[in-house]
Amino acid sequence: MSVRVLGVGMVPFAKPGASDSYDVMGAQAARNALADAGIAYEKVQQAYAGYVYGDSTCGQAALYGVGLSGIPIVNVNNNCSTGSSALWLARQAIESGAADCVLAVGFEQMQKGALKNFWDDRPAPLARGTDTMTDIQGTDAQAPFAAQFFGGAGRAYAERYGTRPETFARISVKARRHAANNPYAVFREQVTLEEVLASPHIYGPLTRLQCCPPTCGAAAAVLCSEDFARRHGLAADVVIRAQAMTTDRPAAFEGGDMMQVVGYGMSKSAADSVYEASGVDPLDIPVVELHDCFTANELITYEALGLTPEGTAEKFVLDGENTYGGRVVTNPSGGLLSKGHPLGATGLAQCAELVWQLRGQADARQVDGARLALQHNIGLGGACVVTLYEKPGKVS
Secondary structure, eight states, X not given: OOEEEEXXXXXXXXXXXXXXXXXXXXXXXXXXHHHHHTOOGGGOOEEEEEOSSSOTTHHHHHHTTTOOXXXXXXXXXXXXXXXXXXXXXHHHHHHTTSOSEEEEEEEEOOOSSSOOOSOOSSOOTTHHHHHHHHHHHOOOTTSOHHHHHHHHHHHHHHHHHOOOHHXXXXXXXXXXXXXXXXXXXXXXXXXXXXXXXXXXXXXXXXEGGGBOOBOBEXXXXXXXXHHHHHHTTOOOOEEEEEEEEEOOOTHHHHSOOHHHHTTHHHHHHHHHHHHHHHOOOGGGOOEEEOXXXXXXXXXXXXXXXXXXXXXXXXXXXXXXXXSTTSSOEEOTTOHHHHTOBOHHHHHHHHXXXXXXXXXXXXXXXXXXXXXXXXXXXXXXXXXXXEEEEEOOOOOO
16 A cells, blocks of 8 residues: 655754653644644544653644543654664554554654663663673773764774775764755754864764764654545645665674664664665665664664665765765754754654655755655664665556
């Protein structure tokens, strides 16, 4: 069954302490998506609400602000891939025939500072990954744990292929340049390569300006069946052509490779599944929103997604193939590095950006003629969701 993206919406992302509360943001993002879809909340049959930092049933608290329709509301937490996990569940509900119209919403009200665990009286869900990381590279008490994971992966890649520090830094410069045209982004000011390299060192090749900030925000998407759109006379002209979710395999913990620890294998497996299911060659995709929580992850993900062959990411960056005028525009929104990374909202914000791109509604960020778009969202612990969108034509 064809699953269509009927509407998308989000709120401007903000620094911690400068946003509305999570329930207000979530409700507003949902209302924006419903308005974009052209339907009332009463038409929605199920909802999936994603967030990481919050107590139980935050999804109800947010969506009760939209309406009290009695529909099932399922709360979702899959670390940084939470938003896309909610989207994956919504797509499954429609594809299975269980529902015709489903809402996915993601939100996060974050606190200042690096990510941390809140429960110290029980096993940590990332313990296996943390232990593996420690075995490979030790630990640095001064560095945030997430930066140690991804900075370690970047260092492993650089040691393998001789990648220069400035290559990683160029990704931050590109992210800020793209975000300058995005009114939803937190950081829209331009930075130079010299400024990125001169910012405080964090871990491995990473400096502070190569790390995504804690962010507050919300985003949402309304999915529907092709029949629902036709019956209601709605122009749901973006289709989810293929989608895959993966989790870790033994190589993540047994191979001694930090790239595998942070999900390179999950990303490649999910992407390969999407390409096989859709018949699409990754070299034919003109626009991608990928999970650039750190510049190192963007760089290794180019290869995991098949956008460039293994070992060629540095040339890919230096040749400008990752931006406008190159082969594939990566993170036209500014990505997590510049748009921001409210964990539960990120995957649905990526969805919104790509839907706007395929509709030709991305204003100064528009990638000319885009009819295919790829989304990549990953969370340690772990889960990866890769989604391929297409604009094949309007519902007739």
